[in-house]
Amino acid sequence: MMMTPVVEPPEFKRLNQRQRAAALMLALGQEHGGPIWEQLSIDEVKELSASMAQLGRIPSNIVEHLLNQFQAEMSSMSSCHGSFETTERLLNGVLDADRVKEIMEDIRGPSGRTMWDKLSNVSEAVLAGYLRNEYPQTIAVILSKLKSDHAARVLGALPREIAVDVVQRMLRMETVQKEVLAQVEATLKTEFMANFARAQRRDPHEAMAEIFNAMDRATEENMLQALDARSPDAADRIRSLMFTFEDLGGLLPASIAVIVRQADKRQMALALKGANDEIKQLFFSTMTERSAKLLREDMASMGPVRARDCEEAQSALVRLAKNLADMGEIVLVDPKSDDTMII
Structure with missing residues (x-):
């Protein structure tokens, strides 16, 4: 008897390999999937669980197709639904409570991020400042878990001797034992991430x-x-x-020049119309002679303007200056101290 060939549903192609595996494990359930879960490493369980928890509704034809690939039959099941709750219930049936708690804590984080994903959002300067006091072998383990582009930036921010030592250790590194990795993760959670969260307040x-x-x-x-x-x-x-509009008068000419290039010209003319002569001259000094002349003409052609309109335009320039400082394009000078600061 000839078997009818299995037609792949169009929606099936939209699922990546990890999502297909997660849907299959969810469909197998606790009884049939238990032996498979027991063979997975903790990292594999975390990755699969994170995908499972974010699956949402899976159509029955997709479920049936997945099970057909494993020569199983599931015609009575209309659909399955992946969520944090269903994932946790399934894991509780096949793993001990401590492992389930650890896994669910990771995947319930922002966007299901793991500790290593969270570290990827920490600036290289901050992370390097913390790691420079750690053993080179520990640094090597941590960097081996980060994305390559972020690890490269962290290495570049470390002192040269430490960075070279870490690179050599990473080259010689074999598979990291689960116990060692778990200890490093626990230390990062209790020491670095906790302190970082407090510092970010x-x-x-x-x-x-x-x-x-x-x-x-x-x-x-x-x-x-x-x-x-x-x-x-x-x-x-x-x-x-x-940081007020008057404080712009304390900026370096190079910073003012960046503001001039980025600012709306009419808004800048309105802001300067209500400014003192010192600030006006500072702005004009960063322009070409022709640009300064055009700006003066724009200011003169406005005629009388409301003080409130000038103040709003000045506030807009201050916001622009702060945005440029946030992007590292200019340096703002704190007029209350002798130090410079990048905001």
């Missing part, structure tokens, strides 16, 4: 200073005066963190 005064920067001048002054009466220390702290 923002001073509320900084957030409030940005809010005040976005206010119009009259509202800002009224709010600060009211805060002076109730909490003078907080008001002083906010003032010290605010």
Whole structure:
């Protein structure tokens, strides 16, 4: 008797290999899938579980096709649904509670990220600053788990002697034992990531200073005066963190030149129309003679303008300056100190 050839559903091609494996394991369930789970390493279980938890609804024809590939039959099953809850229930039936807890903690993180994915979002300078105090072998293990482009940047940020030592150890490194990897992960969680999270907590005064920067001048002054009466220390702290249009006068000409190139020309003309002569001259000095002449003509052609419109344009230039500083294109100078800072 001839067998009818199995036709591959069009939707099947949209699933990658890991998603196909996850759907199959979900369809097999605890009884039939248990022996397979027991043969997987902890990393394989984490990867498969993460894919399973994000599958969503799988059509029955896809499930049937997957099972047919393993010479199984599942005609009675209309669909299966992958979620954190169904994944956890299945794992609890085949693994011990501690392993299930560890796996679910990883895949429940932001976008199902593992510890190594989280480290990939830490800047190379911060990560290198932490790793330079670790044993070279530990650094080698950690870098071997990172994406190659991020590992390369971290290596470049390490002191040369340490980096060369780490490279040599990575070249000689064989498969890392699960126990060693688990210990490194635990140390990263308890020491580095915990300290990093605390360091990332923002001073509320900084957030409030940005809010005040976005206010119009009259509202800002009224709010600060009211805060002076109730909490003078907080008001002083906010003032010290605010970066105003007048503070642009303390920037280096090179930074002003970048702002001039990026700014909306009409908005810049409106901002400078309400500026003092010192700031006007600073901006003009970074332009070509022709550009400065055109800007002056634009300012003159505006005629009388509302002070509020000038202030809004000045606030827009301050926001532009901060955005450029965030991207590392300019350096902002804190007018309250002798130090420079990149915001």
